[in-house]
Amino acid sequence: MAWDFSTDPQWQERLDWIEHFCREQIEPLTLAFPVDFWSGARLPKKLEEIVDGLKQQVKERGLWGIFLDKEIGGPGFGQLKLALVNEILGRNMAAPSIFGCQAPDTGNMDILARYGTPEQKAKYLEPLFNQEIHSCFSMTEPQGGADTHGFRTHAVRDGDEWVINGEKWFSSFGKTADIIIVMCNNGMFIVEQGTPGLEFLLGSGIHAHIRYNDVRVPAGNLLGPEGGAQQVAQFRLGGGRIHHAMRTVAQVKMALDMMCERAISRESRGHLIFDYQSVQNDIADSYMQVEMLRLLVLQTAWKIDNSSGREVRTDIAACKVTAARVLRDVIYRAHHMHGALGTTDLLPLKDIWSSSPSMSMVDGPDEVHKVTIARNLVKNYQPHEGLFPREYLPAKRALARQKFQALIDSDEELREYTERVDRHAARRA
Ligand SMILES: Cc1cc2nc3c(=O)[nH]c(=O)nc-3n(C[C@H](O)[C@H](O)[C@H](O)COP(=O)(O)OP(=O)(O)OC[C@H]3O[C@@H](n4cnc5c(N)ncnc54)[C@H](O)[C@@H]3O)c2cc1C
Numbered sequence: 001m002a003w004d005f006s007t008d009p010q011w012q013e014r015l016d017w018i019e020h021f022c023r024e025q026i027e028p029l030t031l032a033f034p035v036d037f038w039s040g041a042r043l044p045k046k047l048e049e050i051v052d053g054l055k056q057q058v059k060e061r062g063l064w065g066i067f068l069d070k071e072i073g074g075p076g077f078g079q080l081k082l083a084l085v086n087e088i089l090g091r092n093m094a095a096p097s098i099f100g101c102q103a104p105d106t107g108n109m110d111i112l113a114r115y116g117t118p119e120q121k122a123k124y125l126e127p128l129f130n131q132e133i134h135s136c137f138s139m140t141e142p143q144g145g146a147d148t149h150g151f152r153t154h155a156v157r158d159g160d161e162w163v164i165n166g167e168k169w170f171s172s173f174g175k176t177a178d179i180i181i182v183m184c185n186n187g188m189f190i191v192e193q194g195t196p197g198l199e200f201l202l203g204s205g206i207h208a209h210i211r212y213n214d215v216r217v218p219a220g221n222l223l224g225p226e227g228g229a230q231q232v233a234q235f236r237l238g239g240g241r242i243h244h245a246m247r248t249v250a251q252v253k254m255a256l257d258m259m260c261e262r263a264i265s266r267e268s269r270g271h272l273i274f275d276y277q278s279v280q281n282d283i284a285d286s287y288m289q290v291e292m293l294r295l296l297v298l299q300t301a302w303k304i305d306n307s308s309g310r311e312v313r314t315d316i317a318a319c320k321v322t323a324a325r326v327l328r329d330v331i332y333r334a335h336h337m338h339g340a341l342g343t344t345d346l347l348p349l350k351d352i353w354s355s356s357p358s359m360s361m362v363d364g365p366d367e368v369h370k371v372t373i374a375r376n377l378v379k380n381y382q383p384h385e386g387l388f389p390r391e392y393l394p395a396k397r398a399l400a401r402q403k404f405q406a407l408i409d410s411d412e413e414l415r416e417y418t419e420r421v422d423r424h425a426a427r428r429a
Contacts, residue, residue, distance in 0.1 A: 011081060017061065018088050022095050025054055030094045054098050055131075065100040065129055067243070068113060073129055079301035083246045087294070090250025100131060104172055107240040108135040108181055111188070111232050115224035124179055124190060136177035138168040138210060139233060145170070146368050148183075148230060153212060155184040155222075162189060162222065164197075164215040174208025175200055181223060182212065188223040188232045191215055237363045238316050242304070244362065245297045245323035251352050252290045252326055255334035258349070259283055262337050273337070282333040293319075293326040314376040317369035324359040324366055331356055 007015065033047055043051065058064050066082055068074020082101075089095040096102040105128050112125040127133045141151050153166020164184060174180060180191045180198075191198065197215035200208055224232040263274035263283060273279050300315040331353045335342040342349055360366045384390045401408075401418075408414050 007084060011084065014061070014063065015084055015088065018063065018085060021054075021057070022088055022092055025057075026092055026095050026098055029054070030092060051098065055100070058099050063099060065109075067101045067106050067239070068109060068129070073113070073125070078305040079242065080298060080305050083242075083249075083298050083301040086243060086246035087249045087253065090247030091254050096247070097131075100129070101243075103240065103243065104137045105131075105135050106243060107236045108137055108179075110239045111181070111223065111236045114235060115188075115228075115232055117220065119220060120190065120223065128179075133178035134173060134176065136171050136174045136180045136208070137183075137236065138171035138174060138180050138208075139183040140168060140170045142167060142169050142209075146365050148233065151183065151185050153182065153184045155186055155189055157219070158216075160219050161216045162187075162219060164189060164191070164212045164217065166212045167210070168212070169201075169203060169209040170207045171203075171210050172207050174203070174210050176206075180210070183229045183233055185229065187226050188229045189217055190221040190223055191217055234313075238313065241316050241320040241363045242297065242300060244359065245293070245319040246301070248323040248327050248359065249290070249294050249297055252286070252293065252330040255330050255349065255352070256283070256286050256290050258347075259286060259334045259337050266339075279337065282337060286330045286333055289326045289329055293322050296322055314373050317372045320363060321360075321366045321369050321373070324356070327352070327359050328356045 029050060055064070062075055063085070065074045066077050066085060068076070070076025085099070086096075089099060089101075096106075109125060109128050112120060112128070116125055124133070124135075128135055139145070139148070139151075141153065143152075144150055151166075153164065153168060155162040155164045157163075164182060166182075166184065168174075168182065171180065178193050180193065182189050182191055191212075195215055195217065197213040199211040199213055201211060203209040260283060263279050264272055266273045268276075274283075296315070297319050300312060300319050303312045303315055331349060335349050335353055338347060338349065341347060344350060388395060408418050
C-alpha cells in the first residue's frame with residue numbers, strides 16, 4: 001500500500017544542497033546588497049557576475065527552471081518535488097530568480113509552453129526560460145478584477161493584425177517587462193514592450209496601470225485559442241496559486257522557528273516567556289497550522305502530478321485560501337512574541353506581515369476561491385429524500401434493526417436485551 005510521507009534520500013540530498021546554497025550564498029548576497037535581483041532591474045556589473053555565477057551553479061546541478069515539465073524544456077521533476085524546493089526558496093525573495101523560477105515569468109512560461117505555437121515558443125519561451133527577457137501578465141481591470149467576465153479589453157482582427165483597446169492595472173512589472181501577456185475578452189495576446197499605443201498611467205510601485213490604445217500585434221501573437229482567454233488564465237493561475245502557497249510554507253516555517261527561539265531566550269517577570277501558557281498556545285497553534293498547510297500543499301502537489309488537473313482545482317483553491325490565513329495568523333503571533341522589535345524592519349517579519357493582505361488578493365480574492373471550493377464539493381452530493389437528513393439516527397436504527405430482526409426473533413436473550421435497550425431509549429426521548 002502506497003502511503004508514504006518520507007522524502008526519497010536522493011531528493012533529500014538535493015534539498016540539503018539547496019538549503020546550504022541559499023543560506024551560505026544567496027542570503028549573504030541579498031543582505032549585503034539589498035536590491036531587487038528578481039525584478040529584471042540592471043545590476044552593477046560585479047554583482048551581475050556574482051549572480052550569474054550562482055545561476056550557473058544551479059544549472060550545473062540540474063535545478064534550473066524546475067517548475068517546467070520535461071516535454072517543454074524543463075527537468076520535469078513535478079509539483080511535489082517543486083513544493084519541497086519552494087519550502088526552502090520561499091525564505092528569500094531573490095532565491096526563485098536565481099533558480100529560474102520567479103513569478104510572474106513562471107506562470108507566463110507555463111501558458112507559453114502549454115498553448116504557444118512553435119514560433120511563440122522559440123521567440124518568447126526560450127528567452128524567458130534563459131532569463132534573457134522578462135514578462136508581465138496583464139489581466140486585472142480597474143472596474144473589477146475578481147469578475148473576469150466583466151472585462152472590457154477587446155481585440156479586433158484587422159488583416160494580419162489584432163488591434164487591442166482597453167485598460168488594465170496591477171500588471172506587475174508591466175513597465176519593465178519585455179513582453180506583456182494581455183487578457184482580452186476574446187483571447188490572450190502577447191504584446192512586446194515599446195509597441196505603439198501602450199500608455200502607462202500612474203500605477204502603484206511595480207504594478208503598472210496600462211491603457212491599450214489601438215495596440216497592434218501580429219496575428220501570430222494570439223496565445224491559445226481565439227475566445228479562449230478564460231481557459232488560458234485558469235491554467236496559468238492554477239500553477240501560480242500553488243506556487244505562492246509553497247513559498248508561504250517557507251515563510252511560516254521561518255516565523256515558527258523565530259517564535260521558538262524567542263520563547264526560550266526572552267525573560268519577563270523572572271521567567272522565560274515560554275513559561276507563560278499563552279506563549280505555549282501560540283507556538284502550538286502555529287505548529288498545527290503550519291503542518292496543516294504544509295500537508296495540504298504537498299498533497300495537492302502530489303495530486304497535480306497524479307491526475308489530469310481539472311479535479312485538483314478545489315484543492316488548489318483550498319491551498320490558496322489556507323496559505324493566506326495561516327500566513328496572517330502565524331506571522332501576527334511571531335510579530336507579537338517579539339514585542340516592539342517585531343514591529344520594526346530590524347526583523348524580516350514586518351515585510352512578510354505587510355505582504356499578507358496581498359496573499360488574500362493575488363490571483364483572485366479568497367471569497368471567490370471559497371465559492372469554487374464549496375460549489376465543486378456540493379456537485380458530489382444529492383439532496384436527501386423526505387424531511388430528514390441521510391444521517392437521521394432513528395431511521396438508520398430502524399433499517400439496521402430490520403437487518404438483524406431474524407436473529408433477534410430466534411434468540412430469547414437477544415430479544416430481551418433489545419427490548420430493554422428500546423425501553424431505555426424511549427425513556428430518554
Ligand atoms: C501584490 C499584487 C500583485 C498583483 N499582480 C497582478 C498581475 O501581475 N496581473 C494582474 O492582472 N493582476 C494582478 N493583481 C490583481 C489581482 O489579481 C486582483 O487584485 C484580484 O483579482 C482582485 O481584483 P480587484 O482588486 O479588482 O478586487 P475586486 O474584484 O473589486 O474585489 C474586491 C473585494 O470584493 C469582494 N468580492 C469580489 N467578488 C466577490 C465574490 N464573487 N464573492 C465574494 N466577495 C467578492 C471581496 O471581498 C474582494 O476582496 C495583483 C494584486 C496584488 C495585490
